[in-house]
Amino acid sequence: MIDLYKAKKAFQNYISQYDMTIPSIRLKVVHTYKVMECSEYLCKQLHLSKENSDLASLIALLHDIGRFDQWMRFESFADHKTIDHALFSSQLLFEQGLIRGFIEDCQYDKIIQDAIEQHNRYRIDDGFDERSLLFIHLIRDSDKLDNFRVKEEERIEDILYVSLDKVNQEHISPAIYQQFFHQELIYAPNRQTHIDMWLSYIAFIFDLHFESSIQYIHDYHWVERSFERLQPVNPQVNQEYQTLKQIALEYIQKGVQYES
Template sequence: MIDFQKARQAFQRYVSQYDANIPSIRMKIIHTYEVMKCSDYLCEQLGLNQEDKDLASLIALLHDIGRFEQWMKYESFADYKTVDHALFSSHLLFDDGLIREFIDDSQYDQIIKVAIEQHNKYQIDQGFDERTLLFIHLIRDADKLDNFRVKDEEDIETTLYVSLTQVNQETISPAIYDQFYHQKLIYGPTRQTHLDMWLSYIAFIFDLHFSVSLKYIREHDWVNRSFDRLNPQDEKTHQQYEILRQKAIDYIH
């Protein structure tokens, strides 16, 4: 049984340790609640029962629990420079025992643990049963869906750590252009510029599992809104950028 009021109160207590006036901390608190909304949307669209909705919401509430301590230790959310935030979140919850602050019943522990550990992977590991995969796909899609809102609402400096002017002066790396052009999720280590990074966020659409997730993208016009935030100044780069915009639009339709 999931007591969601208990879980939300525990989350509020946990994040109260961190200064919400720090933009990155505030961003992750808001992100957590918005991922829960995206998860609820997917569950409603998929017609899931209340138990599964509650479990999906709990996973959404906890999926980035390690982000706060990650920021305080490293002042960065770049996993490749710091720690894998999904595994760190799992460690806090299940190795340090934090999970019992959120839910007394241990019957859901394995699904929660696995879903959190898999939510940021480039590819899902093999060998999971159908029910576990459902919750893995739910949190992966919900997390990606809210990333479009984050990139739309937050300052470029907060999300890319450089100025808008600098990003617009950059070019698209050949490897990134090729992956996006062929409608593939971008492999993080191949990114070389901040513009590459921005395109990698938009390329999340290529990894969405549920058709209703693509519907959500269309309903909010996230592809155009994301592309519109930048305006590459180099003529060739601008042309490439618009070609990739059309590739993304073609994909979601």
């Protein structure tokens, strides 16, 4: 049995040890609950059972639980420079035993662990059965969907750790431009500039699994809103930026037409 009320109380108790006045800590708390909302949206669109919907919500609640210690240790969320936050979250839950504070029933442990460990992978590992893949795709899509809200509501300084003026003066790395141009998910360690980072977030659309996720991006105009936050000052860079915007918009529009 999954008791989401109990799980949410346990989560509140867990995060109470962290300073909520730290922007990055607060950001991840809000993100956690918003990912749950995105998960609920997808589950409703997919007409999943209450059990499956509740399990997806629990995974969403716990998927970033390692982020808080990650920030306190390194003052960074860059996994390739610090620790893999998904594996660390899994270790906290299943090696250190925190999972039993969120759910007593152990029958879902393997699915929860697999979904959390796979949610930030560049590519999903092979070997998962259909049921496991359902929850892996749900948390991956839900996480990506809320990242668009995060990138709009939060200050650029709290997301990219530099001023907006500095970002707008940068260039787009050729490798990143080519990956985006060919509608590919961007491999994080390849990013060289903060504009590269920004484009890598928008490129999440190329890895969305569910048609409902594409519809969500379309309905909220997330591609347009994300691109509008930056205004590269170099004419050539701005032209490249607008080209990639058009590619992203066409990708979403095609996905919506395919669904209808």
